[in-house]
Amino acid sequence: MSIRKRLRLAVDIGGTFTDTVLVNRQSHILATTKTPTTPNNPAHGAIDGARRVLAEAGVEWSQIDGFIHGTTLATNALIERRGAVVATVTTKGFRDILEIAYERRYSQYDINLVKPDLIVPRSSAFTIGGRMDARGRELEPLEEVSLARLVEELTASGAEAVAICLMHAYANPVHELRLRDLLQARMPDLVISLSHEVSPEAREFDRLSTTIANAYIQPQMASYLAGFQARFNDEGLTCPILMMTASGGMTTMETAARLPIRLVESGPAGGAILAARIAAETSEREVLSFDMGGTTAKLCLIDHFRPQSARKFEIARAARFIKGSGMPVRIPVIEMIEIGAGGGSIAHVDRLGRLQVGPESAGSEPGPAAFAKGGTEPTVTDADVMQGLIEPGCFAEGRLAIDMEAAQVALEQGVGQTLGLDAAQAGRGISEIVDENMANAGRMHAVESGKDLGARLMIAFGGNGPLHATRVARRSQVDRILIPRDPGVGSAVGFLFAPVSFEIIRSRYARLEDLELDGLNTFFDEMRDEAISVVRAGAPEDALTQRRQAFMRYHGQGHEIEILLPDRALEQDDIPALRRTFEREYSHQFSRAVPGMTIEILNWSLEVSSEPRALEHYPEPSTRQRASPNRYRSILCDVTGAWREAEVHDRASLHPGDHLSGPALIIEPQTTTLVSADFSANVDGGGNIWLNRNWEGGE
Numbered sequence: 191m192s193i194r195k196r197l198r199l200a201v202d203i204g205g206t207f208t209d210t211v212l213v214n215r216q217s218h219i220l221a222t223t224k225t226p227t228t229p230n231n232p233a234h235g236a237i238d239g240a241r242r243v244l245a246e247a248g249v250e251w252s253q254i255d256g257f258i259h260g261t262t263l264a265t266n267a268l269i270e271r272r273g274a275v276v277a278t279v280t281t282k283g284f285r286d287i288l289e290i291a292y293e294r295r296y297s298q299y300d301i302n303l304v305k306p307d308l309i310v311p312r313s314s315a316f317t318i319g320g321r322m323d324a325r326g327r328e329l330e331p332l333e334e335v336s337l338a339r340l341v342e343e344l345t346a347s348g349a350e351a352v353a354i355c356l357m358h359a360y361a362n363p364v365h366e367l368r369l370r371d372l373l374q375a376r377m378p379d380l381v382i383s384l385s386h387e388v389s390p391e392a393r394e395f396d397r398l399s400t401t402i403a404n405a406y407i408q409p410q411m412a413s414y415l416a417g418f419q420a421r422f423n424d425e426g427l428t429c430p431i432l433m434m435t436a437s438g439g440m441t442t443m444e445t446a447a448r449l450p451i452r453l454v455e456s457g458p459a460g461g462a463i464l465a466a467r468i469a470a471e472t473s474e475r476e477v478l479s480f481d482m483g484g485t486t487a488k489l490c491l492i493d494h495f496r497p498q499s500a501r502k503f504e505i506a507r508a509a510r511f512i513k514g515s516g517m518p519v520r521i522p523v524i525e526m527i528e529i530g531a532g533g534g535s536i537a538h539v540d541r542l543g544r545l546q547v548g549p550e551s552a553g554s555e556p557g558p559a560a561f562a563k564g565g566t567e568p569t570v571t572d573a574d575v576m577q578g579l580i581e582p583g584c585f586a587e588g589r590l591a592i593d594m595e596a597a598q599v600a601l602e603q604g605v606g607q608t609l610g611l612d613a614a615q616a617g618r619g620i621s622e623i624v625d626e627n628m629a630n631a632g633r634m635h636a637v638e639s640g641k642d643l644g645a646r647l648m649i650a651f652g653g654n655g656p657l658h659a660t661r662v663a664r665r666s667q668v669d670r671i672l673i674p675r676d677p678g679v680g681s682a683v684g685f686l687f688a689p690v691s692f693e694i695i696r697s698r699y700a701r702l703e704d705l706e707l708d709g710l711n712t713f714f715d716e717m718r719d720e721a722i723s724v725v726r727a728g729a730p731e732d733a734l735t736q737r738r739q740a741f742m743r744y745h746g747q748g749h750e751i752e753i754l755l756p757d758r759a760l761e762q763d764d765i766p767a768l769r770r771t772f773e774r775e776y777s778h779q780f781s782r783a784v785p786g787m788t789i790e791i792l793n794w795s796l797e798v799s800s801e802p803r804a805l806e807h808y809p810e811p812s813t814r815q816r817a818s819p820n821r822y823r824s825i826l827c828d829v830t831g832a833w834r835e836a837e838v839h840d841r842a843s844l845h846p847g848d849h850l851s852g853p854a855l856i857i858e859p860q861t862t863t864l865v866s867a868d869f870s871a872n873v874d875g876g877g878n879i880w881l882n883r884n885w886e887g888g889e
Contacts, residue, residue: 197249198256201236202434202457202682203227205262206484206534206554207653209679210239212247213686217803221246222679224653224860226554226590232263232414233421240425251426258685260434260456262485263414264407268454268517269506271307273406274381277314277349278398279340279369281357282333285317287398296514304508306517309402314347316340318356318369324392324699326362332369341376351381351408353401360390360397360697381409388449389520391793392697396502396520403505403519404451411450415443432690432728437522438463438497439691439799442727452521454505455528457681458488462497462524464684465649468674470495471805471876478632478646479526480662481680482655484533484571485551489632490526491639491646498639500525501695501741501793522693522797527635531628533571533654534558537620539608547624559600562593568604570624570654572597573617578825579657579864581838584857614826621828625658629665640779643668651680656863660852660881661828664868671869671881678860690729691799692721695741702742702769702789711759714738714796721798732800739795742772745788751775752795808875811847817873819854827853829867841879848873851884 196215201208207224214220221243228235236259244251267273280287288308297303318340319333344352352373359366363386370382383405385397419431433446434456446453458481465479469492477492491498500523504516530549534557537547547570556564558571574580575597582592598613606616636643644667650659656673663671676683694717700710718736725734736757741750753772756764773783819837827834834853841858849872852865856879865871869881 196255197247197253198258198686199240199243199254200258200460200682200685201239201260202460202679202685203232203236203259203261203263204457204483204485204681205266205551206532206557208232208235208239209682210236210243211676211679211682211686212243212249217686219676219683220249222676222682222860224678226557229553229555232261233418236418237421237425240422252428254427255429257422257427257429257431258434258440258688259418259431260460260681260685261453262457264411264450264453265455265505267407267410268403271309272410273309274350274409275314275348276310276351276353276402276405277316277344277347278310278402279316279318279352279354279356280398281321282317282319284357284394285315286312287355287395288312288315291395292514294514296512304515306508306515307506308399308517309406310353314349316343320356320365322356322358322362322365324358324361326358328362328364332365334368334372337372337376341373344373344377344380349380351383351405353383353385353398353405355385355394355398355401357394359384359386360392363387381405381412383408388451390694390696391520392699393520396518399518400451400520403454403517404449407450408447411453412447415447419443430728434460434685434688435691436524437499437691437693437797438524438688439693439797440685440688440728441690441692441724444727445692445724451519454519454521455503455523455526458490458526458528459524460681460684460688461488461651462490462492462526462684463688464651464674464680465490466492466495466497467684467687467805468649468672468878469647471807472647472672472878474647474672476646478643478648478666478668480628480632480648480650480655480659481652482532482628482650482658483652484654485530485535485553486528487531487628487631487652487655488526488528489628489635490524491636491641493641498525499523522695522795527631529627529631531570531624531631533569533574535570535624537568537570537573537605537623539605543608545605545609545619545623547620547627558597560592560594560597562591562596565596566600568600568616568620570620572600573620574657576601576613576617577621578823578836579855580862581823581855581857584859584862618826618828618831621658621661625661626665628658628662632662632666647672649674651677653678653861655680656856656861658864660864660866660869663881664866664883669883673856673863673879673881675877676860677863678858687803689799689802690725690732691797692724693795693797694721695793695795697793698791700791701745702765702772702791705760705765707760707762710794713794714759717794717796718798721796725798725800729800734798735801737795737797737799740768740791741793741795742768742789742791744776744784745790750792751779806876811873811875813847814849814872815847817844817848817850819850823855825853825855827867828864834867844873844879846873846875846877
């Protein structure tokens, strides 16, 4: 292989912009760019960005031997309800799994409660006879004589996809596999999702809901992925494309097309991977990742260099921030909170005269009024423009002209006239609201996790993250912020550090005191072989690691806690150690263990991944010097509310050891960092910008 053919490309398609990054095999960034997302055909914006970075670096398509892609398409299809017509097939007697759900209301006393939209109406819920027990033993054979009736029902319902979720299929999938084969023979165009492949865990409502979500987006995502690969192949790409997953790893196009639900939140996962890597490089053990783009803001807690993870999340909540009001999806995922707060978030005054911001977004078409692409409603970006925080000639690499007059008109007509404010003060009001919304989301997320934000380092990135970081940090009682290199395309950079990985979580009930180790180790071997087959398709020669976990609880409890297992076959001597580890973790979470209680395990997890790339550590700067500003600019100070002269620094002109005090703007091609008046900034040996709050000169 030619030495020059050692380049990797990452493309992150967001709701407003598409980010593209090109690196060499030493992970040194050669070129980056942001291009407007093209919603009608996302590949157009992606190809435009790829062409730009290749031209900037002076390389050819044939030199790319690694390509990682993340997209919001799966998430948006579920939120906006743009998927296939789906029907369900469950075991006879269990037609109403969706209707019954958790047998409770998410808001007990709300008389106007809106139930989550679970996609499939009862009229499209069908059943078939046959039954497995919880240990996978067949109690009744599959009722194949009912197939003709089932085919008629599916045809009459107009189903384009079907979610098959038979009782205890996670323990024995034979009936699901047989039913799939029978339906495919009769209905070859029907897209079929099987629950034991999508979410092989106990709890039939969550398993069915996840399988429905997978079936709903499967036709659209399969078509999109095939078309995306074909378009880039036509350009000259010769390597396969790997997809970023919600758990922070990469997988193949084939696996992604079969299990597209794992692509939900794949873009934000890249940002969490980047923040975790920076935390490891800087030895920061408690971090808050803050990723603010054009459409949404994402916050993630990172402890001991690993993003907080979860096995379940909700999509399209009917009531913001209220658990149980959305569609549950049970897959491995990096846990974060995401809210509709981005540069394109639209502001308005409600009927009670209150200023509201988001979650609606102007997106990339037409975008904020300042983009001069037809947008007329006031947005967060318009607010930042009118406060002097964005230099018009430097925005979006200078390729997108900023129309100051259009932004002023939008703010005055949309907010100012109603509230009696000029455009700049209306903009400040919008900033106050959106920054408080993001800070409140972060505080809530931390409280729900039993953690404190105050001692954490905030790592801020995304097109708008550095611009709002100090304002959000102040409201979150966070005193330290790190702005990495190339923050505007942070999630795409994170893709390039993600391992090729695949995690399987499968149910197998056991009590700790009488584990049947031979059967359990065989069970793990089967999961390992399945995961390795997926990972090897994307990393054929890499060294592999594995991570095993047990989801343990006291007998009779409804939920489990995760306990790390040895990455080998379990032995009898491991059982006392597992008990001690469980009781220690249980005491940490709930203050005390419960002596004498039986411990049981419901689910087991195995993750196989390629080894992560080596960390980079940079020496501390040998000297410290005051940075000289390139120019000055008048801004509306976020601390005093008065206009002030702020230093303007081009980030490219800053060097390790440079320091400066706010108010100041640090400008680079894809974003701007605001150093508020109560913060100072310094540059470390790796080119990261550290912002520290100055309490003696604060508010």
